[in-house]
Amino acid sequence: MNGHNYRKFRLSDKFISQYEDKEVPWGPVGYITYKRTYSRLLSERDSTAVGTEEWFQTCRRVIEGMFDMQKRHVSKLGLEWIDSKSQKTAKDAYDRLFNLKWTPPGRGLWMMGTKFVEERTAAGLFNCAFRSTKDISAKGGYLFSWMMDALMVGIGVGFDTLGAGTLVIADPIYTDDIHIIDDSREGWVRSVQILIDGFLCAKEVPKFDYSAIRAYGEPIKGFGGTSAGHGPLKELHENLTALLSPNIGEDITSIDIVDIENLIGRCVVAGNVRRSAALAMGSFDDKEYLSMKNDKEKLMHHRWGSNNSFHAKVGMDYTWHAEQSQINGEPGYIWLDNARTRGRFKDPERDDDLKVMGFNPCVEQQLEDAELCCLTETFPAKHENYEDYLKTLKIAYLYGKTVTLSNTHWAETNAIMLKNRRIGLSQSGVIQAFNKHGRREMLEWCDKAYDYVQEIDKEFSDWLCVPRSKRTTSIKPSGTVSLLNGSTPGIHYPEAEYYIRRIRFSIGNSILRAIEEAGYHIEKDAYSPNTMVASFPVHEPFFQKGKNEATMWEQLEIAAAYQHYWADNSVSVTVTFKADEAKDIKTALEMYESRLKAVSFLRYQETGYEQAPYEPITKEQYEEMMVGVTPIQRIKTEEQGAGTVFCDGDSCEIG
Numbered sequence: 001m002n003g004h005n006y007r008k009f010r011l012s013d014k015f016i017s018q019y020e021d022k023e024v025p026w027g028p029v030g031y032i033t034y035k036r037t038y039s040r041l042l043s044e045r046d047s048t049a050v051g052t053e054e055w056f057q058t059c060r061r062v063i064e065g066m067f068d069m070q071k072r073h074v075s076k077l078g079l080e081w082i083d084s085k086s087q088k089t090a091k092d093a094y095d096r097l098f099n100l101k102w103t104p105p106g107r108g109l110w111m112m113g114t115k116f117v118e119e120r121t122a123a124g125l126f127n128c129a130f131r132s133t134k135d136i137s138a139k140g141g142y143l144f145s146w147m148m149d150a151l152m153v154g155i156g157v158g159f160d161t162l163g164a165g166t167l168v169i170a171d172p173i174y175t176d177d178i179h180i181i182d183d184s185r186e187g188w189v190r191s192v193q194i195l196i197d198g199f200l201c202a203k204e205v206p207k208f209d210y211s212a213i214r215a216y217g218e219p220i221k222g223f224g225g226t227s228a229g230h231g232p233l234k235e236l237h238e239n240l241t242a243l244l245s246p247n248i249g250e251d252i253t254s255i256d257i258v259d260i261e262n263l264i265g266r267c268v269v270a271g272n273v274r275r276s277a278a279l280a281m282g283s284f285d286d287k288e289y290l291s292m293k294n295d296k297e298k299l300m301h302h303r304w305g306s307n308n309s310f311h312a313k314v315g316m317d318y319t320w321h322a323e324q325s326q327i328n329g330e331p332g333y334i335w336l337d338n339a340r341t342r343g344r345f346k347d348p349e350r351d352d353d354l355k356v357m358g359f360n361p362c363v364e365q366q367l368e369d370a371e372l373c374c375l376t377e378t379f380p381a382k383h384e385n386y387e388d389y390l391k392t393l394k395i396a397y398l399y400g401k402t403v404t405l406s407n408t409h410w411a412e413t414n415a416i417m418l419k420n421r422r423i424g425l426s427q428s429g430v431i432q433a434f435n436k437h438g439r440r441e442m443l444e445w446c447d448k449a450y451d452y453v454q455e456i457d458k459e460f461s462d463w464l465c466v467p468r469s470k471r472t473t474s475i476k477p478s479g480t481v482s483l484l485n486g487s488t489p490g491i492h493y494p495e496a497e498y499y500i501r502r503i504r505f506s507i508g509n510s511i512l513r514a515i516e517e518a519g520y521h522i523e524k525d526a527y528s529p530n531t532m533v534a535s536f537p538v539h540e541p542f543f544q545k546g547k548n549e550a551t552m553w554e555q556l557e558i559a560a561a562y563q564h565y566w567a568d569n570s571v572s573v574t575v576t577f578k579a580d581e582a583k584d585i586k587t588a589l590e591m592y593e594s595r596l597k598a599v600s601f602l603r604y605q606e607t608g609y610e611q612a613p614y615e616p617i618t619k620e621q622y623e624e625m626m627v628g629v630t631p632i633q634r635i636k637t638e639e640q641g642a643g644t645v646f647c648d649g650d651s652c653e654i655g
Helices: 013-017 030-037 055-077 083-098 106-111 115-119 141-153 185-201 231-247 254-272 296-301 319-328 336-341 386-403 411-420 430-437 439-464 480-485 511-517 552-565 579-592 619-626
Strands: 128-131 156-160 173-180 204-209 278-283 307-311 332-334 372-378 423-427 498-506 521-524 531-539 574-577 598-603 614-616
Touching (some): 030 055, 055 386, 106 480, 128 141, 141 156, 141 185, 185 231, 511 521, 531 619, 579 598
Parallel strands (some): 307 332, 372 423
Antiparallel strands (some): 521 531
């Protein structure tokens, strides 16, 4: 099966045809979200095809890409590949994906099975990463260019401030040489590294020529969206120079490190029509760093680009930090020592993850420096029994493990991935599952299913001749993916039993016409002149209580239970608290510091502003809004999806 005899893995047209007209169990905004985000141009796979994918075609691309990646690996190693067995598993994977019992991460829905992944880099399949700045004196601008590269590929990045105080900001050696910036991700990244190296390593900085960068509005192949022209990159160069020039001759600070990364994130947003996702992690006693968002001008300019957290110590005094959390929801708390020595908290301490340096932006994955993570989503509330859920879990595991067989364009990352094979099998709609199956039964599912995952990881690792995965399970906050089947995100409570979900579209997006014809309300965005807002009424299934009723203590206990029975990585949780609970945050941290790996707090607020993404309504209002509304089954459009945002979450709970 090597060389020219290799044949790509394919599902038969006959099998796929069974699903072409089959109804998909979409959530209230599922199909719209799918078409807006994950539907690619059909011409990418068939030059004669017109239009964009429907769900049955996206499922085919993803499953064929997944199993072909396995097949390539097996072929390369000369291992046995039984096509009939693989076809059977692939068909089950397809059916369960089609019926939204599991999904890859949004990154996978968008990128798996594409030429970009096959021919350039598999980095686009991964959700998130972590980079430590501890070696900034040796690596200089490379660390920041690596993070920029990752953000531009679509990876959310966590980073620390350990490099603070380890080098003196230098005076760059400016030359008259001309550096023509290539019109590519690599070209943008290289230019930023050159500039930062000037300040961090006293290297030469040429004059930048932006003329080769494509004009504003031209399409970006591979990832979707349109070009913003050279403006965002030129502005980044200017902003970095303005930031660092006044500090020449001084030690680099934690503030400098975070500002550099935030400015990069600001550029990526403008340059790729994407939302940056970053997590900064500083020291518990660095109050200047922990208060940096108090500068409102800089916050609005670029400091919004990261969620700021700190390395918490079990037994520390949380008084000051808890007071800060009451103000603006930051800082987040990361007990890194817990992450390094614990898997599930039910299990004994372990010493196999001591090289962990930090977390991804939503803190569900503990990671080494330059390590990536691949997350998959399962929905227990969409299953009638435990046995059926196990079958889905096996498929979700197999997807995550398969992605670890791929290589990125970073050699140091590949070395870590080959060793750790870290994945994150997640659950969403947990509150719905509690309400459907019972809380006690769901935790029993988690406990037994975790053991099952370890069994199949041994089985498949042996077959693939790769190491066991160092960690396998987590709870991510979810976001866009959970909208597909109408699940609540991660372990978080729903907004209400009835609410309006608002989704924004660019003016002129052809999807808007279909939404309007279906009877949904559309209006101009009150905050952006080139955006329209569509409102979708939602009725939450299996409802018992919403965010406004759930106490801080209930949320913490669910997070701790999942850290105990399920997650050997981490549980991503943003605990919403009421005004009368604020005084108890310090006590809560003291109570849960040995039961969690990370947590953040956010004051619960009613919508508070016009056209909020979520707005609770009454049953009567819901029924009135549903009069005249017809389900949207198919939308014909020549506009492909925008591609998923980092970490899947345009409704990420941490944001």
